[in-house]
Amino acid sequence: MxxxxxxxxxxxxxxxxxxxxxxxxxxxxxxxxxxxxxxxxxxxxxxxxxxxxxxxxxxxxxxxxxxxxxxxxxxxxxxxxxxxxxxHVDKFADWMCKDPKNGEILRADHFVEDVLETRLRGDKEARGEKIEEKEEADAKKKKKKTKGQAAVKLDDDVVKEYESILAQIDNYNGEQLGDLIKKYDMRNAATGLQPSPPVSFNLxxxxxxxxxxxxxxxxxxxxxxxxxxxxxxxxxxxxxxxxxxxxxxxxxxxxxxxxxxxxxxxxxxxxxxxxxxxxxxxxxxxxxxxxxxxxxxxxxxxxxxxxxxxxxxxxxxxxxxxxxxxxxxxxxxxxxxxxxxxxxxxxxxxxxxxxxxxxxxxxxxxxxxxxxxxxxxxxxxxxxxxxxxxxxxLSVHSQKTGVPLIVRERLDEPKIIQEWEVDIEKKKFGPFFKKDGKTVEAAVLATTQEQREKFAKDLEANGKMVIDVPGVADGKVEVGQDLLKIEYRTRTENVREYTPNxxxxxxxIGRILYSLMEHNYWTRSSDGGDEARAVLSFPPSVAPTKVLIVPLSSNKDFAPFIRKLSQKLRTVGISSRIDDSSATIGKRYSRNDELGTPFGITIDFQTIKDGSVTLRERDSTRQVRAGEDEIVAAIKSLVDHSKSWADIESELPIFEGQELEIR
Amino acid sequence: MxxxxxxxxxxxxxxxxxxxxxxxxxxxxxxxxxxxxxxxxxxxxxxxxxxxxxxxxxxxxxxxxxxxxxxxxxxxxxxxxxxxxxxHVDKFADWMCKDPKNGEILRADHFVEDVLETRLRGDKEARGEKIEEKEEADAKKKKKKTKGQAAVKLDDDVVKEYESILAQIDNYNGEQLGDLIKKYDMRNAATGLQPSPPVSFNLxxxxxxxxxxxxxxxxxxxxxxxxxxxxxxxxxxxxxxxxxxxxxxxxxxxxxxxxxxxxxxxxxxxxxxxxxxxxxxxxxxxxxxxxxxxxxxxxxxxxxxxxxxxxxxxxxxxxxxxxxxxxxxxxxxxxxxxxxxxxxxxxxxxxxxxxxxxxxxxxxxxxxxxxxxxxxxxxxxxxxxxxxxxxxxLSVHSQKTGVPLIVRERLDEPKIIQEWEVDIEKKKFGPFFKKDGKTVEAAVLATTQEQREKFAKDLEANGKMVIDVPGVADGKVEVGQDLLKIEYRTRTENVREYTPNxxxxxxxIGRILYSLMEHNYWTRSSDGGDEARAVLSFPPSVAPTKVLIVPLSSNKDFAPFIRKLSQKLRTVGISSRIDDSSATIGKRYSRNDELGTPFGITIDFQTIKDGSVTLRERDSTRQVRAGEDEIVAAIKSLVDHSKSWADIESELPIFEGQELEIR
CATH class of the missing domain: 3.30.930.10 (Bira Bifunctional Protein; Domain 2)
Structure with a gap:
């Protein structure tokens, strides 16, 4: 896997x-x-x-x-x-087993997975096959656990069995996992012992x-x-x-x-x-x-x-x-x-x-x-x-509480229903059967259409019917026609009731977030040839911060431009951060690529003269230069994905002045 | 209160x-x-x-x-x-007492408050003063608890005492609350008994x-x-x-x-x-x-x-x-x-x-x-x-974990510090004192500048010093000059360390939310003279939904207009809901006033002819009529609070056609 x-x-x-x-x-x-x-x-x-x-x-x-x-x-x-x-109280659980010696608690399916993967790796090694980098790294980490596990060649059939088990590892219950552990003699590497049979642990x-x-x-x-x-x-x-x-x-x-x-x-x-x-x-x-x-x-x-x-x-x-x-x-x-x-x-x-x-x-x-x-x-x-x-x-909660959790739908065409119906004579029925009244009533009401049809005939013919009611008298109960009526009737239903699916x-969200970080991560080598630099290429709409504002230095003349720019960005709903630390511009952008910020604005001495700023795109590290308002508008359209960076490059002048420093 | x-x-x-x-x-x-x-x-x-x-x-x-x-x-x-x-484990608690007979659990401060407020109300009644509506309603609710509490007139001094206790009810600890319960013989109305002394209950x-x-x-x-x-x-x-x-x-x-x-x-x-x-x-x-x-x-x-x-x-x-x-x-x-x-x-x-x-x-x-x-x-x-x-x-967590939670601030001007410093000869000190080593070392390092000055003189004069170390030997420990050095030194500090406040x-948020609902709630009488209708006058930025779209009827010709309008509103970031139920427009708006929706748009047959719609303002129930785009722009400016309703009324034609029906 x-x-x-x-x-x-x-x-x-x-x-x-x-x-x-x-x-x-x-x-x-x-x-x-x-x-x-x-x-x-x-x-x-x-x-x-x-x-x-x-x-x-x-x-x-x-x-x-x-x-x-x-x-x-x-x-x-x-x-x-x-x-x-x-x-959830009864069934929301994982299977857990325990090492009988050191008391270590193991999740049973993970344990089976680990052991089989280790064996398959050992088999590959024994066959002299190339083990992929990642597998090797994993194996190293697991060394402590798998010490003593030599590179053992397995039968081809066994390899297939193991692979089949791993492909459906989520399909086993506790007993089956226990059987696998016994059948393949899986042992906890730390102690060399088989763990106890899996028991259920509520999560x-x-x-x-x-x-x-x-x-x-x-x-x-x-x-x-x-x-x-x-x-x-x-x-x-x-x-x-x-x-x-x-x-x-x-x-x-x-x-x-x-x-x-x-x-x-x-x-x-x-x-x-x-x-x-x-x-x-x-x-x-x-x-x-x-x-x-x-x-x-x-x-x-x-x-x-x-x-x-x-x-x-x-x-x-x-x-x-x-x-x-x-x-x-x-x-x-x-x-x-x-x-x-x-x-x-x-x-x-x-x-x-x-x-x-x-x-x-x-x-x-x-x-x-x-x-x-x-x-x-x-x-x-x-x-x-x-x-x-x-x-x-909806069904179980409704049953438990007695509160209907249903939809009542008005029917376009009323539904004609013909069926046998039972009317209990409540005033006589209860007093007649005394403590058994409810039980007998329930049994009568639970009858099928076929049974009712037969009972109706019995009542007409004999003035009474005999119904099976387990637990009352000898299990057979006689009911007279004064106690109930059974009739075949026609009724019209205007409403349909159902429990929705x-x-x-x-x-x-956390798993999506982590996967997203892996999916958007890459490294680029810097011009200087030192170590690779990390980039997180989040789409602008997802990026934690949209814009980094970078003044060339901590010169006080830049302050009003920084303030105005971050104010303008805030007005159009775009989050920005300012990095006026003393690090080089290159270092600051590099830090920011790691944070996944898609755009950077540099404020320099030219800004003080003519109000223009440069806009840098994270993934290409390319830059354009224009007036503040044009740049803010460009960023807005990039963040709401109405324009691409290529669009912006075709609209605004490319800036190449400081590329080396800024890459 | x-x-x-x-x-x-x-x-x-x-x-x-x-x-x-x-x-x-x-x-x-x-x-x-x-x-x-x-x-x-x-x-x-x-x-x-x-x-x-x-x-x-x-x-x-x-x-x-x-x-x-x-x-x-x-x-x-x-x-x-x-x-x-x-x-929090030791102190995040409230005071709780128990009724000795029925086991009812009472929060002590609330119990004292309830009893005193009830007595003050009884006093007012006895004096023939008017009890305000709200108090009366409260009293009714508490009837079960306060049964048997007649309208008893209190001494003027007692009234003052009670009022003073209530004004600082949050100022008492458990013992004090217990004293108040005894002193004023406060009893749980349900049983007529004094509750047990307050005990602390961790929350x-x-x-x-x-x-x-x-x-x-x-x-x-x-x-x-x-x-x-x-x-x-x-x-x-x-x-x-x-x-x-x-x-x-x-x-x-x-x-x-x-x-x-x-x-x-x-x-x-x-x-x-x-x-x-x-x-x-x-x-x-x-x-x-x-x-x-x-x-x-x-x-x-x-x-x-x-x-x-x-x-x-x-x-x-x-x-x-x-x-x-x-x-x-x-x-x-x-x-x-x-x-x-x-x-x-x-x-x-x-x-x-x-x-x-x-x-x-x-x-x-x-x-x-x-x-x-x-x-x-x-x-x-x-x-x-x-x-x-x-x-x-920050201090307690740092002490407990040994991790510094401090700020290190570079000083603009280095600070010159002159003081007595202790150097322990670790290699000899530990072996010499054996198991008491750490205790003695801690005592030495805890000495003040004055003590160090004296010890330095002792070491110079006698080659040894005697220091109090409770728990070691007889509490006096002799330390020789081979085990430590004490010197007056000058050093320069470039960094200041401090724990921030x-x-x-x-x-x-929940309490603010509830208060906000009370603060924005009012009722208006309808023209028809039936019961008062509730309105929640939330500011547009806070209102749960900004716009209700109301087609005059369920006529299918309205559907494309509804769809287009809600799409346009979504594009400018404004949430809307559609009410195409069969209720009258008046009823639908009334339902919506209860939900606090500030604006309503009616789509009628005129809309099909010329694309115009009416816009209704919740609080005044006044309306304007204009084309869709103008209305959407108006709503946007109202929601971001850049314009008031008065501005809109001065810009767009007032609509009075259906006022009666819509109020």
């Missing part, structure tokens, strides 16, 4: 170099680092925080505004009963609400439940009309067993979730599907994975739905919209695929599910889930 | 009517309501969510962008050790992090700690220059003892906090203080409150600082900026005051603190705190 990661320009990507740059520039930093840190918890510094805000802002425009979704902001603290009903953080500690609660594992519980109110807010979607952006929590993989597996994370409520009748059509049907997606379906492969098919979403690869139009519509969103924020188009969940892997509520996965140095990473949760959540696109 | 609340137009405010409207329109709703709800937890529906987003957006522009603050996003989950060091939600349950953690009670822990990195990000501020917007948690008061006392809430780091030398001057010094604030200082009064002084902030009412310029600067922010989002200027904390009331870390309080139907509500936390937090403006 290892891959050779590359930068935006196809260079080999050295994750350690990138990571140390990201931390140095405070895109992120381990939380509580001066206290030694807590694994799986990270803080975003100013550029990371701005990047996150921009991604969320574009997400809101792309989804909520574009489709008039109803945004809500619900509580993170959630009482036990809600998550018991939703199934929710628990707490208690209120002073008397009697109300158990959890931190929500997803934002979805709050949206479901508000369904009836949201439907009313939407003046009763269907379909509609709610949406929510907020933090969720998962108590990961042993988080590694940096920003990709964290215990606290920002989610953006949409719950699109749709009528289950009519094949879940979507009225805007025609707008997206030609968009081609890279699909990895369930069958391909089960056959042990990871080959992607490039298919227009229209075709994928009509051929049944993707279940329905609404699901397909959102897959395409997710694709467009990822493209818009600057995800590398060659590093996206949509992978269908396998049966065992799906969340307990899902009817079908596709993940948008992004390729990073950690391999393919699930960044967006798009699940068809069917009517599961839910299509749920669910975005892990 | 009760007050007669009024609407924006000075009408008496009926909170029950407002509340039911806010819930009906889904500004907010109790979380998990279909499960019976959990007190102190609320969800925001679409308009509440949009209102919150707009307040936060303006906050970011007003503070973060305007002053180049460094925004960070830190973990909510916080390990025990961090909050132990910050003092943090606890959880454990990781699978082995061994890392205790809490949900953060404030965003501040994450900012402090990142101080060194933030300073470096700011290229070492001071002063600077960090900022953070995020949820915090407090496990309130028995939350009432709706959105004002909740267990999960959005905070926006600024930590402004400033050099403690030089009186905490602020370089932009001159921009705000003439702004007049309503101040209620500590002395006034201690004398049992609540009289506000209207003072320009410049004068307040120069007279020492407010401690320093930086604190004063932020009080003025907070005032401007509250004004900008539409808080009623007559319902703001800044109240200084009393000594006992201040958080454990604060050196001085002022709250911006807003007047609501619940009385004065603390919405923004502005504390001088001194160097407290922190000024912290801390905003409770």
């Amino acid at each position: 290892t891959t050779t990661a590359t930068t935006l320009k196809g260079q080999p990507l050295d994750r350690n170099v990138l990571d140390s740059m990201l931390r140095r520039r405070m895109f992120y930093t381990p939380s509580f680092e001066i206290y030694g840190g807590v694994s799986g918890l990270y803080d975003y510094g100013p550029p990371g925080c701005a990047l996150q805000a921009n991604i969320v802002d574009i997400w809101r425009k792309h989804f909520i505004l574009e489709e008039d979704m109803l945004e809500v902001d619900c509580s993170v603290l959630t009482p036990h009963e809600v998550l018991k009903t939703s199934g 929710m953080f628990q707490t208690s609400i209120g002073p008397s500690s009697n109300l158990a609660g959890y931190l929500r594992p997803e934002t979805a439940q709050g949206q479901f519980l508000n369904f009836a109110k949201l439907l009313e807010f939407n003046t009763g009309s269907m379909p509609f979607a709610s949406a929510s952006v907020g933090k969720s929590y998962r108590n990961e067993i042993s988080p590694r993989a940096g920003l990709l597996r964290v215990r606290e994370f920002l989610m953006a979730e949409i719950e699109h409520f749709v009528d289950p009748e009519g094949n879940k059509k979507h009225h805007r599907f025609h707008e997206v049907e030609d968009i081609e997606l890279a699909l990895l379906d369930r069958h391909t994975q089960l056959s042990g492969l990871t080959t992607v098919k490039h298919v227009p979403i229209g075709k994928a739905v009509s051929e049944g690869i993707v279940d329905n139009e609404t699901l397909g519509y959102f897959l395409a919209r997710i694709h467009l969103f990822l493209k818009r924020i600057g995800v590398d188009q060659t590093k996206i695929r949509f992978r269908q969940h396998m049966a065992n892997e799906m969340a307990h509520y899902a009817a079908d599910c596709w993940d948008a996965e992004l390729l990073t140095s950690y391999g393919w990473v699930e960044c967006v889930g798009c699940a068809d949760r069917s009517a599961y959540d 839910v299509i749920e696109p669910s975005f892990g | 009760t007050t007669t609340a009024t609407t924006l137009k000075g009408q008496p405010l009926d909170r029950n009517v407002l509340d039911s409207m806010l819930r009906r329109r889904m500004f907010y709703t109790p979380s998990f309501e279909i499960y019976g709800g959990v007190s102190g937890l609320y969800d925001y529906g679409p308009p509440g969510c949009a209102l919150q987003a707009n307040i936060v957006d303006i906050w970011r522009k007003h503070f973060i962008l305007e002053e180049d603050m460094l925004e960070v996003d830190c973990s909510v989950l916080t390990p025990h050790e961090v909050l132990k060091t910050s003092g 943090m939600f606890q959880t454990s992090i990781g699978p082995s349950s061994n890392l205790a953690g809490y949900l953060r009670p404030e965003t501040a700690q994450g900012q402090f822990l990142n101080f060194a990195k933030l300073l470096e990000f700011n290229t070492g220059s001071m002063p600077f501020a960090s900022a953070s917007v995020g949820k915090s948690y407090r496990n309130e003892i028995s939350p009432r008061a709706g959105l004002l006392r909740v267990r999960e809430f959005l905070m926006a906090e600024i930590e402004h780091f400033v050099d403690p030398e030089g009186n905490k001057k602020h370089h932009r203080f001159h921009e705000v010094e003439d702004i007049e604030l309503a101040l209620l200082d500590r002395h006034t409150q201690l004398s049992g009064l609540t009289t506000v002084k209207h003072v320009p902030i410049g004068k307040a600082v120069s007279e020492g009412i407010v401690d320093n310029e930086t604190l004063g600067y932020f009080l003025a900026r907070i005032h401007l922010f509250l004004k900008r989002i539409g808080v009623d200027q007559t319902k703001i005051r800044f109240r200084q904390h009393m000594a006992n009331e201040m958080a454990h870390y604060a050196a001085d603190c002022w709250d911006a309080e807003l007047l609501t139907s619940y009385g004065w509500v603390e919405c923004v705190g502005c504390a001088d936390r001194s160097a407290y937090d 922190v000024i912290e403006p801390s905003f409770g």
